[in-house]
Amino acid sequence: MDFIDRQIIELLRRDARLPLKTIAGTVGLARSSVRSRIARLEAEELITGYRAQVALEKAGGAAAIVSIELASTPMPDVIAAIVGDPAVDRCYSLAGEIDLLVEISDVSCAGLNAARDRLSVIPGVVRAKTSLILKRDKAG
Template identity: 65%
Template sequence: MPEQPFFLPKDRKPMDAIDQQIIEMLRRDARAPLKVIAAAVGLARSSVAERIARLKAAGVIIGYRAEIAPEHAGGAGAVVLIELTSTPQPETVARIVADSAVMRCYSLAGGIDLLVEISTAHGKGLNEIRDRLCALSGVSAVRTHFILRREKG
C-alpha cells in the first residue's frame, strides 16, 4: 500500500519531501541560515522562507528555543514516570504540562502512561515538583529517575 501524504492542517496542502528535509534541518539547527537550507534542498531562499512560513501557519513548526543542559544552568533534572488512575486524563495532563519545571511530556503506551522530563535550579526543587505531581487527582503512581549526565541531545 502506498504511503499516504501528511496534510498540513490549515491549508490541506500535502507536506512533501522538501518540507520534511527543511523540518529535519531546523530540528538539528534552528538557527540554520535560509541560504544554507535553500542550498541543501535545491530551492531559492524565498521559496524556503515561504515553506517555513506555511509550516508555522499550519502549526507544524511551533517555535524555536534554546535548550540549556541542567548541568550548565546550575540545575538538576529528572525523568518522571507517571501512571494514571485511568486514561485519558486530559485535565491532569494539562496541569502537568502547565508546570514551568516540565520540559517535555510524552504519552506512552504500556504500563506507564506519561514520561515527564523536569528541570529546576536545585535538587530540593525536584522533590517539590515530584510532590506536586503525586498530589494531582488522577495520578496513581510516580517514579522519579534523576538525570546524572546527558549523553545526547
C-alpha cells in the same frame, strides 16, 4: 507536507538557528520560498516552537524523569496540566503499567523538586516516581 518540508524540519530540528540562506542552499530553494514554507509549517502547527537547550550541569541545575501512573486513561486534562508546567520538557504517553514518562528540568534542585511536587498533586495522578538523570548520551 512534501520531501522539502521534511528536509526543512529536519534541518531546524538539528539547529533551529540555521540561517535561511543555509537552509535554502541545502534544499535547493530561494530564501523567500523557504521563509514561506517555514511560515506555513508554523501556521499548520507542524513546527510548534523553538527553544534553547541549556547545559544544566554547567548552570548548576538538574533534570529528572517522572514515571506517572494515572487513575484511568485517557486523561487529556491531566496531560494538558502536565505539559503546561514550565519545568516540563517532554511528556510521553505509554502503553503498559506506566502511563506517562515526563522529563523535567530546572536550574536548581529546589526548582526540580517543586516541579515534581506540582506534578504529583494533579488530580488523576495516582503515583509519581522520580529518577534523577545523571547523564545524557544523546541530546534531542
